[in-house]
Amino acid sequence: MSLQRRQLLKTGTAALASGLAAPYIANAAAAEPIKVGSLLDLSGPIGTSGQPMFDAIQLAVGEVNAAGGLLGRPLQLINYNTQSTIQLYSQYAQQLALRDRVAVVHGGITSASREAIRPTFDRYRILYFYNVLYEGGVCDRDTFCTGTTPAQTVNKLVPYALKNWGKKVYILAADYNYGQITAKWMAKYAREGGGTVQAVEFFPLDVTSFSATISKIQEAKPDVILSALVGSNHTAFYRQWAAAGMKSKIPIASTTFGLVNELATINPSESNGIVTSYGYYQELKTPKSVAFVDAIHKKFGADVPYISELAAATYEGFYLWVAGVKQANSVDRVAVTKALETGLSFDGPSGKVTIDHATHHVIRNAYLGKADNKTWDVIASYPDQPPSDTAAVCNLIKAPNTNKQYVIDVKA
Amino acid sequence: MALTALIGFNVLSSIAALILLSIGLGVIFGMMKIINLAHGEFLMLGAYATVLSTNAGLNLFVAMLVVAPVFVGLVGLIVERGIIRFLYGRMIDTMLATWGLSLGLVGIITTIFGTTVKGVAAPLGGFSIGPYQTSTYSLFMIAMAIIVVAGIWAMLRFTRFGLIVRATMQNPAMAAALGVSPPRIYMATFVLGAALTGLAGGVLVPVSGVSPTMGAAYIARAFITVIGGGAAMVTGSSLAATLFGFIDQVVTFKTTPVFGQVALLISAVIMIRVLPQGITGRFFRRSL
Numbered sequence: 001m002s003l004q005r006r007q008l009l010k011t012g013t014a015a016l017a018s019g020l021a022a023p024y025i026a027n028a029a030a031a032e033p034i035k036v037g038s039l040l041d042l043s044g045p046i047g048t049s050g051q052p053m054f055d056a057i058q059l060a061v062g063e064v065n066a067a068g069g070l071l072g073r074p075l076q077l078i079n080y081n082t083q084s085t086i087q088l089y090s091q092y093a094q095q096l097a098l099r100d101r102v103a104v105v106h107g108g109i110t111s112a113s114r115e116a117i118r119p120t121f122d123r124y125r126i127l128y129f130y131n132v133l134y135e136g137g138v139c140d141r142d143t144f145c146t147g148t149t150p151a152q153t154v155n156k157l158v159p160y161a162l163k164n165w166g167k168k169v170y171i172l173a174a175d176y177n178y179g180q181i182t183a184k185w186m187a188k189y190a191r192e193g194g195g196t197v198q199a200v201e202f203f204p205l206d207v208t209s210f211s212a213t214i215s216k217i218q219e220a221k222p223d224v225i226l227s228a229l230v231g232s233n234h235t236a237f238y239r240q241w242a243a244a245g246m247k248s249k250i251p252i253a254s255t256t257f258g259l260v261n262e263l264a265t266i267n268p269s270e271s272n273g274i275v276t277s278y279g280y281y282q283e284l285k286t287p288k289s290v291a292f293v294d295a296i297h298k299k300f301g302a303d304v305p306y307i308s309e310l311a312a313a314t315y316e317g318f319y320l321w322v323a324g325v326k327q328a329n330s331v332d333r334v335a336v337t338k339a340l341e342t343g344l345s346f347d348g349p350s351g352k353v354t355i356d357h358a359t360h361h362v363i364r365n366a367y368l369g370k371a372d373n374k375t376w377d378v379i380a381s382y383p384d385q386p387p388s389d390t391a392a393v394c395n396l397i398k399a400p401n402t403n404k405q406y407v408i409d410v411k412a
Numbered sequence: 413m414a415l416t417a418l419i420g421f422n423v424l425s426s427i428a429a430l431i432l433l434s435i436g437l438g439v440i441f442g443m444m445k446i447i448n449l450a451h452g453e454f455l456m457l458g459a460y461a462t463v464l465s466t467n468a469g470l471n472l473f474v475a476m477l478v479v480a481p482v483f484v485g486l487v488g489l490i491v492e493r494g495i496i497r498f499l500y501g502r503m504i505d506t507m508l509a510t511w512g513l514s515l516g517l518v519g520i521i522t523t524i525f526g527t528t529v530k531g532v533a534a535p536l537g538g539f540s541i542g543p544y545q546t547s548t549y550s551l552f553m554i555a556m557a558i559i560v561v562a563g564i565w566a567m568l569r570f571t572r573f574g575l576i577v578r579a580t581m582q583n584p585a586m587a588a589a590l591g592v593s594p595p596r597i598y599m600a601t602f603v604l605g606a607a608l609t610g611l612a613g614g615v616l617v618p619v620s621g622v623s624p625t626m627g628a629a630y631i632a633r634a635f636i637t638v639i640g641g642g643a644a645m646v647t648g649s650s651l652a653a654t655l656f657g658f659i660d661q662v663v664t665f666k667t668t669p670v671f672g673q674v675a676l677l678i679s680a681v682i683m684i685r686v687l688p689q690g691i692t693g694r695f696f697r698r699s700l
Contacts (some may be wrong), residue, residue, distance in 0.1 A: 175670065207629075207673070209660075211422045211426065211550070212422060215422055215544070232621040232623035236620045238622050239619055239621070243533075243549050243618065243619060264530060266529075267532065330577060
């Protein structure tokens with residue numbers, strides 16, 4: 001065997017380098033922070049949704065650091081404000097993956113933003129948590145979805161409305177994927193509950209005048225209005241509905257109302273009596289919930305906007321990741337995923353939240369709330385609801401390499 | 413029968429909203445040929461002025477009928493003195509300047525008040541047409557639209573100021589030769605247009621969601637109405653608003669809001685093709 005010059009150089013340099021680097025790595029490892037990525041809209045139209053989520057993740061990171069960090073290392077939160085722009089999501093996702101080399105990313109708000117960044121994190125092997133309620137169906141072993149899906153909330157809201165108000169429903173929804181899919185779920189659950197769907201109407205996000213629709217509703221005389229209206233223009237519906245004197249005549253149940261501070265800004269005469277269903281309300285009086293709300297108020301001031309499921313799910317999603325890291329004793333993506341798949345859970349503000357191995361969604365509590373003088377009166381709770389909608393199409397135990405969002409075929 | 417009456421009432425209130433929305437733009441664009449792309453943001457400022465002063469304890473009607481137009485009129489004065497007066501006769505440049513202004517105003521309001529939706533509940537309650545309920549506030553909007561149109565028409569037709577304004581818009585050089593100062597008339601007209609827009613913003617508050625970006629939902633319809641109306645600003649805008657409001661409401665009622673919007677845009681395209689100078693370019697040419 002003849003020692004080649006080139007080989008000698010290679011081996012020599014490597015040996016030298018590792019010899020030099022080893023003590024440096026050993027020293028640094030103790031203090032080197034674990035980087036946690038966050039992508040949230042803090043300005044633009046979706047900024048109002050992103051701000052409470054950012055508060056929640058800052059709170060959680062601060063708590064973990066105050067308790068001595070994770071695996072003996074401090075956490076470093078790296079957040080990019082995506083400014084309600086999808087291009088910035090793609091750009092910052094690459095930055096987090098390639099330049100910052102984060103251990104995990106929590107973020108994304110709209111379904112469009114999630115689908116823009118999920119492939120990036122798949123490609124660069126970064127663990128990704130999406131902590132927002134959405135239409136369901138994401139089936140991806142590198143992704144965990146910790147918000148509620150229609151089977152957990154719409155499936156409670158519609159039966160409540162049918163039982164208490166009547167069987168004839170009229171559905172109003174925003175004209176994009178969330179509204180379209182949610183309207184299908186509403187229709188499905190209404191029919192399953194023995195109700196009839198009189199009409200389904202979709203509204204582009206820039207519609208501001210609802211007078212024609214209000215006339216049509218009066219002509220149809222439904223017992224219940226189901227609303228999945230979205231955005232500031234659509235709040236005009238609740239105004240015009242109340243202005244026409246209809247509020248006391250036909251009750252409204254909504255999957256979107258009040259998620260982003262609407263109660264604080266709309267007059268009680270327009271909002272009282274509207275029923276919604278979410279995974280969390282800040283009015284919950286459990287010790288964990290009270291502590292969570294107090295902690296946010298203490299850290300960010302008592303005048304922060306309403307603390308909804310968005311903030312609670314972000315907080316819980318983050319702590320689920322922490323639990324996974326602790327159990328795996330590593331921040332390695334595969335190790336943490338395997339640890340989480342054992343069915344780890346966290347007792348958060350909304351109650352017990354447990355990872356479901358088959359779907360990478362969570363089993364969590366759902367609640368019904370009724371608007372009452374600018375607060376939500378929690379009128380019912382449904383413990384440990386499984387994500388049965390996604391479970392109908394997704395099984396990551398059998399097919400761990402799945403990587404897509406199923407459009408769940410809702411048989412109405 | 414009652415249903416027909418209800419739809420008729422909805423059509424009227426839709427027309428009234430369109431007239432209020434577009435009349436300020438009609439004054440600024442129709443008379444002065446300034447393409448004010450910040451029109452939607454003037455509306456938004458009027459709405460914010462109304463919401464904030466109502467929340468501060470002022471009577472809602474005082475807020476929308478006095479505070480909103482006065483405040484936006486003052487903003488219009490600053491804008492005219494600071495930006496627009498250097499750009500008369502340069503249509504493309506005014507577009508650029510007012511576009512920048514609109515982005516700036518949205519940014520400022522977002523920074524100060526955030527993006528949360530604000531609003532005030534509609535006053536006056538509802539009344540019934542047969543078995544159907546509708547809003548008394550819509551009646552107020554219809555009345556406001558009539559008062560505003562009649563007021564502007566009377567001002568242009570019967571007052572000395574109206575005569576001078578019309579003369580200046582038709583031939584500024586001749587008006588100047590007769591002792592009128594066109595820059596001052598331009599300033600007054602711009603402020604008037606801004607104040608009317610602020611008034612519209614205030615009146616819309618109880619039936620809309622007030623947010624920094626709300627202007628975007630209205631500006632296209634305002635421009636379509638004013639351009640569809642043509643040179644005679646008052647008559648033209650009113651006629652165009654009547655046509656478009658009718659089409660929008662009836663199609664929306666018969667089909668869906670999506671088709672309502674589509675029908676409005678298609679009818680606008682057809683009308684501009686058939687009547688490139690707007691309605692008053694062909695009919696009622698001698699009106700105001």
